Amino acid sequence: MKKNSIILKCIMAVMLSISLTGCWNYREIDQLYMVSGFAVDKSPDGRYLITAETVDIKSGDKEATFASKTFSAEGATILDAIRNIVIISGRKLYFSHAKVAVISQDVAIEGIIQILDLIIRDTEPRLELNVMISKEKTAKELFITKNESTKIQGLEIDKMVKSQISLSKAPTTKVYELINSLSTENESAVLPAVGFDMNAGIKDIALSGAALIKKDKFVGFLDKEDTKHILFVKNQVKKGVLPEIESNEASHSSISLEIFESKTKITPVYSSGKTSINVNIKTNAIVDEHGPVKSYIDKESISILKREAEKALEKNIKDTIHKVQEQYEVDIFGFGNEIKRKMPALWKSIAQDWDNLFKDLDVDVKASIDIRGSGQISRPIKIGE
Amino acid sequence: MFNLRNKINTQNNTRNSSKNNKEELLQASLEKNIKILKEIFINDDTIIYRRFQNQCNNAIRCCIIFVDGMVNNEIVNKNIIQPIVINALLAGGKDIISNLQYGIVAVNNVEKTADVYKVVESIINGDTALYVDGEKEALIISTKGWQNRQITEPETERVLRGPREGFTESLMINLTMIRRKLKTPDLKFRFKTFGVRSRTKACICYIDGIANEEILKEFNKRLDDIEIDGVLDTGYIQEFIADAPLSMFKTIGSTERPDIVAAKLLEGRIALVLDGTPSALTIPFLFMEFLQSNEDYYVNYYTASIGRFLRNISLLLTISIPAIYLALVTFHQEMIPTNLLMSISAARHGMPFPTVIEALAMLIVFEILREAGARMPTFIGQSLSIVGALVIGQAAVQARFISAPMIIVIGFSGITSLVIAKLKGAVFLLRLIFLFLASIFGLYGYIFGIIGLLIHLFEIRSFGVPYMSNLTSLNPQDLKDTAIRAPWWYMEYRPKFIAAKNIIRKKPGT
Numbered sequence: 001m002k003k004n005s006i007i008l009k010c011i012m013a014v015m016l017s018i019s020l021t022g023c024w025n026y027r028e029i030d031q032l033y034m035v036s037g038f039a040v041d042k043s044p045d046g047r048y049l050i051t052a053e054t055v056d057i058k059s060g061d062k063e064a065t066f067a068s069k070t071f072s073a074e075g076a077t078i079l080d081a082i083r084n085i086v087i088i089s090g091r092k093l094y095f096s097h098a099k100v101a102v103i104s105q106d107v108a109i110e111g112i113i114q115i116l117d118l119i120i121r122d123t124e125p126r127l128e129l130n131v132m133i134s135k136e137k138t139a140k141e142l143f144i145t146k147n148e149s150t151k152i153q154g155l156e157i158d159k160m161v162k163s164q165i166s167l168s169k170a171p172t173t174k175v176y177e178l179i180n181s182l183s184t185e186n187e188s189a190v191l192p193a194v195g196f197d198m199n200a201g202i203k204d205i206a207l208s209g210a211a212l213i214k215k216d217k218f219v220g221f222l223d224k225e226d227t228k229h230i231l232f233v234k235n236q237v238k239k240g241v242l243p244e245i246e247s248n249e250a251s252h253s254s255i256s257l258e259i260f261e262s263k264t265k266i267t268p269v270y271s272s273g274k275t276s277i278n279v280n281i282k283t284n285a286i287v288d289e290h291g292p293v294k295s296y297i298d299k300e301s302i303s304i305l306k307r308e309a310e311k312a313l314e315k316n317i318k319d320t321i322h323k324v325q326e327q328y329e330v331d332i333f334g335f336g337n338e339i340k341r342k343m344p345a346l347w348k349s350i351a352q353d354w355d356n357l358f359k360d361l362d363v364d365v366k367a368s369i370d371i372r373g374s375g376q377i378s379r380p381i382k383i384g385e
Numbered sequence: 386m387f388n389l390r391n392k393i394n395t396q397n398n399t400r401n402s403s404k405n406n407k408e409e410l411l412q413a414s415l416e417k418n419i420k421i422l423k424e425i426f427i428n429d430d431t432i433i434y435r436r437f438q439n440q441c442n443n444a445i446r447c448c449i450i451f452v453d454g455m456v457n458n459e460i461v462n463k464n465i466i467q468p469i470v471i472n473a474l475l476a477g478g479k480d481i482i483s484n485l486q487y488g489i490v491a492v493n494n495v496e497k498t499a500d501v502y503k504v505v506e507s508i509i510n511g512d513t514a515l516y517v518d519g520e521k522e523a524l525i526i527s528t529k530g531w532q533n534r535q536i537t538e539p540e541t542e543r544v545l546r547g548p549r550e551g552f553t554e555s556l557m558i559n560l561t562m563i564r565r566k567l568k569t570p571d572l573k574f575r576f577k578t579f580g581v582r583s584r585t586k587a588c589i590c591y592i593d594g595i596a597n598e599e600i601l602k603e604f605n606k607r608l609d610d611i612e613i614d615g616v617l618d619t620g621y622i623q624e625f626i627a628d629a630p631l632s633m634f635k636t637i638g639s640t641e642r643p644d645i646v647a648a649k650l651l652e653g654r655i656a657l658v659l660d661g662t663p664s665a666l667t668i669p670f671l672f673m674e675f676l677q678s679n680e681d682y683y684v685n686y687y688t689a690s691i692g693r694f695l696r697n698i699s700l701l702l703t704i705s706i707p708a709i710y711l712a713l714v715t716f717h718q719e720m721i722p723t724n725l726l727m728s729i730s731a732a733r734h735g736m737p738f739p740t741v742i743e744a745l746a747m748l749i750v751f752e753i754l755r756e757a758g759a760r761m762p763t764f765i766g767q768s769l770s771i772v773g774a775l776v777i778g779q780a781a782v783q784a785r786f787i788s789a790p791m792i793i794v795i796g797f798s799g800i801t802s803l804v805i806a807k808l809k810g811a812v813f814l815l816r817l818i819f820l821f822l823a824s825i826f827g828l829y830g831y832i833f834g835i836i837g838l839l840i841h842l843f844e845i846r847s848f849g850v851p852y853m854s855n856l857t858s859l860n861p862q863d864l865k866d867t868a869i870r871a872p873w874w875y876m877e878y879r880p881k882f883i884a885a886k887n888i889i890r891k892k893p894g895t
Contacts, residue, residue, distance in 0.1 A: 025827065026827075029715065029729055029740070030730055059735060064728075064731030066731070097719065101722075124719070384433055
């Protein structure tokens with residue numbers, strides 16, 4: 001009898017330990033607050049202020065609705081602040097599906113290494129998280145201010161980043177890419193900048209250009225057009241539009257070229273003691289919009305169009321490079337890295353002084369645009385007389 | 386009353402055991418012989434003792450003994466009684482038994498015997514015993530003629546294309562079906578009897594020259610070791626001679642189709658057909674055979690290979706889906722795409738039970754429904770499917786007992802298990818085991834489960850042939866009939882482990 005009761009107790013203990021304990025890492029999916037994005041700010045007293053946007057699920061009779069719910073908490077370190085949120089939210093935050101980390105300018109000026117370290121050291125966040133710099137005063141307001149309560153800003157920003165590939169006006173910088181470029185000697189990173197824009201008269205969140213990072217510190221913003229030119233040099237243009245083509249004869253007749261493919265080659269040149277960089281851009285494009293006056297769709301005028309477009313692109317890119325060289329003095333293009341790869345001996349001699357050299361580096365841009373076609377129709381629409 | 390029964394039982398037992406030791410011989414007197422039989426068949430009213438005599442020679446007194454209903458009455462009347470009764474020239478004397486056997490009884494199979502127990506066994510098997518007064522020998526006349534089920538297509542192994550016939554409960558009819566497909570003298574039929582009481586006849590079939598003699602020897606040895614009182618189905622024998630008796634995977638095949646048996650015989654396998662059941666056994670049985678269907682060989686090889694592929698996938702899916710879903714949802718949420726995670730999360734929102742309990746409950750409910758479907762009369766089936774679909778599908782989700790994704794997961798897992806119906810028992814067990822492992826260790830546990838399963842499968846042998854043979858080979862000839870079904874003109878060799886000696890099926894390259 002006694003023996004039986006011991007066996008019974010053992011069986012009960014095993015059964016209970018299986019059924020009652022929270023098993024190792026076992027967590028029900030509905031017990032998690034899925035974080036869509038988070039913002040890193042500094043509170044006035046210098047502590048970290050983390051604002052996490054989570055997906056709040058309200059299940060209705062037929063359909064479930066997803067709403068955004070933000071929590072924020074302060075802490076001495078970033079993780080401390082994140083953990084402090086649990087007190088407010090009641091459930092643990094789940095960062096594996098976080099899409100964006102927005103960093104405010106004050107934090108970024110001091111350095112972003114700590115945030116990146118946390119992201120890659122912790123098991124939950126992914127390396128394909130988009131790291132961004134807020135153009136607004138704080139980063140958290142991007143998540144808090146919204147038009148519709150159901151709009152989940154983190155997922156929206158992620159969609160913007162994914163779809164802007166057909167525009168090429170914002171860099172897409174995932175954590176692993178960022179760490180790559182930050183750890184490369186003398187190369188600086190470009191991060192997408194995110195801020196508010198007017199959308200049909202309402203203030204709305206939008207990607208707006210790029211933020212420049214030197215070493216790991218934020219130095220300044222570039223606008224969307226400049227960003228596109230940077231992407232051309234960095235060989236990151238996949239699709240996009242080349243609009244600013246003004247012909248001499250009819251200034252109001254403007255044409256859009258749509259980029260299908262673009263390749264950029266950077267070649268360092270060293271001659272008579274002077275280092276310079278050649279940037280060769282090869283782009284395939286088609287005419288996708290054509291103004292009303294003069295047709296450019298014939299052999300001769302299309303070569304005029306090509307020349308004009310090339311000239312304009314070369315000039316724009318050069319301007320942007322000059323701006324970066326003069327204003328920010330950061331080698332975001334990876335010119336130094338290119339020299340190091342192709343002329344290692346030369347690089348050894350100039351590496352020490354690269355920051356100064358970069359400022360006055362001669363950069364020659366050669367663009368060659370191959371216009372492949374004219375879309376579905378050839379001639380512009382004729383206006384009846 | 387009880388005492389009497391016991392007495393008879395003990396009597397029978399002693400008789401059974403004495404049978405093996407010494408023979409009881411017939412007496413010279415008809416009445417004595419009948420009395421012996423009546424003692425043996427005491428309390429059995431189905432035995433008919435029909436006395437008659439020759440109309441011209443009253444001295445020739447005979448008696449036929451048979452079981453009512455098991456004999457063909459026409460044969461008994463016209464070919465036994467009538468010739469003996471009306472024959473005017475029939476003379477008694479010393480060799481009357483031989484006279485009857487060779488000259489009078491017009492039945493195709495007549496035997497002489499002096500052994501009472503031979504007589505008893507024959508009567509039970511549907512033959513008729515003819516006693517003649519004054520003779521120490523009896524004639525056993527083959528008159529078997531009971532009602533048989535029609536030859537129909539087996540319910541469980543239907544095909545769209547291919548032969549429509551299936552085995553019946555009659556051993557001889559089944560054997561003729563095999564014989565008709567393989568008209569070669571090399572096709573051998575060896576009879577055996579199982580069951581001390583049921584005395585069930587069975588037949589081992591093989592093709593001499595193709596079948597592996599070692600396997601045949603081993604098969605015979607294991608069959609001879611069987612000790613049981615009655616055998617009603619080949620399932621009894623299957624469990625006695627299985628290689629891995631504790632495994633959930635069977636190592637002996639069974640089928641109700643003569644075309645399958647014929648095909649297996651041609652591959653060098655050995656079949657056992659048992660009287661009284663339509664399911665025949667085939668050995669050796671390999672794992673791949675779970676995923677093969679006889680129709681594979683009758684239809685175009687592309688169609689057949691797609692079928693094979695689907696069955697393979699179904700096997701993997703049916704045992705894995707609940708476990709993988711559980712592991713993803715409760716351990717590895719980061720592996721679910723964000724949008725899917727949100728939908729699952731929304732569906733799970735506010736559910737009363739943990740995912741494991743949900744999965745377990747639904748799995749068991751599904752199995753109960755399936756079992757009910759198999760057990761109940763067919764005309765209730767309609768209402769069952771309605772109740773099943775409504776109760777577990779709609780109502781449970783609407784009442785927010787069970788989350789909708791779980792219904793999908795279990796439903797899918799159930800449907801895929803029906804694709805490989807031959808494995809249903811093992812599949813259910815595996816599903817539960819994997820689910821359990823996944824609920825404790827996540828995907829890690831599931832992977833370990835799969836590894837354990839593979840180790841188990843690779844360790845089994847069926848009559849010396851590796852259970853998973855050919856599945857790890859890289860030789861196209863070994864793989865021709867596994868995951869795909871190669872065209873017939875490419876099937877040049879028989880399975881090498883099974884038909885050890887004569888493996889060339891057709892001349893290569895013709």
